[in-house]
Amino acid sequence: MSSPLVGAWPPFLAASGFCSLVSPELAWLHLLSDLAIGLSYLSIPAVLLVVLLRRRDLAYPWLVGLFALFIVACGLTHLMHAWTLFSPAPVLDTLLKAITAAISVTVAVTLWPVLPRLLALRSPAALEREVMERRAAEERLGTFLANLAEAVFVVRVHPDGRLQIESVNPAFERMFSVPGEGLAGAAPETALPPPLAELALPRWRKVAEQGAPMEYEITADLPSGRLTWQTVLVPLRGADGRVERLLGSARDVTATRRLQAGLVQSARLATVGTMCAGLAHEASQPLNTASLWLRRARAAARGLPEAERAAFARAAAVVEDQLRRAGDLVARIRSLAGAEPEAAGRFDAKEPVAAAFRLAASEAAAEGITMTLRAADGPLPVQGSAGRLEQAMMNLLANARDAVIERRRNQPDAPASVEVALAQQSGSVVVEVRDSGVGIPEAVADAIFDPFFTTKDPGRGIGLGLPFAASAARAMGGRLEAWNRPGGGANFRLELPLADAGAVPAGAGAVPA
Structure with a gap:
């Protein structure tokens, strides 16, 4: 039985098309399938091209381009096969298939050496797990820094040498009496208290320029009072080797330095105090004796003539004044040595x-x-x-x-x-x-x-x-x-x-x- 599609087959079909007249349905299916496959093959590289243009961070972009070329070649062979149903072109068809074969062999040969590296690439699920782990680690680190007793700060170093505060922890805010919300992104020259900026900035710039860690100690009068702090400043380099950030930690050593100074002063005064106590004791004996004999001399002078008695009284007053001054000095030395503690x-x-x-x-x-x-x-x-x-x-x-x-x-x-x-x-x-x-x-x-x-x-x-x-x-x-x-x-x-x-x-x- 003849098919109704036999009469619908174009009379200008090529000789190869006449071979399909026995089953015209198969011929139409063959033509439409080649056209669909060819057009689909041409659309796939277009998608890959958009992906490459928008995701330039993909691994092995040249391999994706090679796949796109392979798919285009395959699509052209299908379109060429559909064309030969109407107009046979054996030379062009053969040349196109040879090019497609060369590209296919190239892709196949290239894939095997790259296969181990492709298999080593982490899957999206693994990358997602790593991202979640890093976020959890960052949260733990943030919690640790937020509760750390030492002041921690990060300073960004711009290519032109400008410094910019990137972040500080709460201990930094408490130690230097500065609001944290106004520091992030601000220039240290304007955001920090003037005494702190004047003393710290030259050291920050030196670390940024030389790229070497630095440890220093500063004492300054801040709004919160006189403060002594010890700072460790470390440069952080980027991929190009340039110092991009400064990581610093500051520790308040005011109480420690006061205690050390007090111990040194106490040790220094211990010997002096002993000397003062002995000096006061030894000096008080002749002073007491001199005061006693002055009183006896005054008593004996009562029998002198008026003129001599007046002259003696003036001389005795000078001696008494000097004895009083010497006595005051001895009393101050005793007080300095702690020999005579007063009632508290x-x-x-x-x-x-x-x-x-x-x-x-x-x-x-x-x-x-x-x-x-x-x-x-x-x-x-x-x-x-x-x-x-x-x-x-x-x-x-x-x-x-x-x-x-x-x-x-x-x-x-x-x-x-x-x-x-x-x-x-x-x-x-x-x-x-x-x-x-x-x-x-x-x-x-x-x-x-x-x-x-x-x-x-x-x-x-x-x-x-x-x-x-x-x-x-x-x-x-x-x-x-x-x-x-x-x-x-x-x-x-x-x-x-x-x-x-x-x-x-x-x-x-x-x-x-």
């Missing part, structure tokens, strides 16, 4: 500080020096001797006055001021005496609290004022520190432990006028 009690620190300030301010006003006192509201209870604290403040204020006078002697236009600040800070009572004087010479900064050490001219001091103040602070469980102010002058900080506020009588705390 709780009292409001404002009262002895204000009393010493009133006496010192009246003397300073005669020299043209302005003294100001700023005190916090409410009582500031401490434990110890109010008399020793008042004497310690007198020594500090006298030292500040002398420093201002000395500077003004060389610089008549220099400022002449002494500021006294009394406040409560972190469980302590802090008294700061800031002057505009000559400051502390760096060469002798470690010796200013040593007994009998003085930078004043001969006859203007014996070097016991500051040691007495430091000894009084230690006797009350506190400490005395000193450093130079950036604008000139010195800053003396007397810190005492805060006592129970309930021990101070009600109504205390007002600074007497």
Whole structure:
């Protein structure tokens, strides 16, 4: 039985087409299949081309291109086969199949050496697991850094040398009293406190330029107070070897350095204290003897004539005055050595500080020096001797006055001021005496609290004022520190432990006028 498609077959079919007239349905299926396969083969490389253009990070992109060329060649052979049903072209058909065969062999030969590397590529599931593990590790590291006691910071180094804060942990915010939300992405010159930026930035730039780790220690006056911290700074390099980031950690060593300085000072003063105690004991004996014989001489002088008695009285008054001065010196040496501890009690620190300030301010006003006192509201209870604290403040204020006078002697236009600040800070009572004087010479900064050490001219001091103040602070469980102010002058900080506020009588705390 003849098929109805026989009459529908075009009369211009090639000879090869006539062979399919026996089964025209098969011929149409053959033609449509070749066209569908050929067009599909040509669309697949188009998809691969889009993938290559948008995903340039794919492994072996040349292999994908080779596959695309192979698929195009295969598609052209199918289209050529469909064409030969209408117009036989044996030479072109054979040439196209030869090219396709060459490409196929090339792909097959290339695949076998690449196969081990292809099999070594991780699967998407493995990559996803690795990403999740890394995210979990980053979360653990973030939690660790957030709760770390040391301050950690990351600084980005731009190719032009600019520095940019990338991230800090909460300990950095607490240590340097800076808000964390305003640091990320900011320039350190503007985001950090000026003292911190001024001292730290030169070291950061040096590490970025030289590419070598650095360890350094800095002491600075920050908004939170005087701080000493130790920093370790490590450069992080990129793939090109350039330093891209700085990783730093800072540790607060203020308490450690204070403890070390206190131990050194205590060891230094132990010998001096023993010497002072012995000196005071030995000196008191001849002074007592001299005082006794002075009283006997006065009694014996009553029988002298009026003129001689008056002359003797004047001479005895001079001797008595000198004995009194020598006795005061012995008493100060005893106090410095701790030979005569005073009875301790709780009292409001404002009262002895204000009393010493009133006496010192009246003397300073005669020299043209302005003294100001700023005190916090409410009582500031401490434990110890109010008399020793008042004497310690007198020594500090006298030292500040002398420093201002000395500077003004060389610089008549220099400022002449002494500021006294009394406040409560972190469980302590802090008294700061800031002057505009000559400051502390760096060469002798470690010796200013040593007994009998003085930078004043001969006859203007014996070097016991500051040691007495430091000894009084230690006797009350506190400490005395000193450093130079950036604008000139010195800053003396007397810190005492805060006592129970309930021990101070009600109504205390007002600074007497």
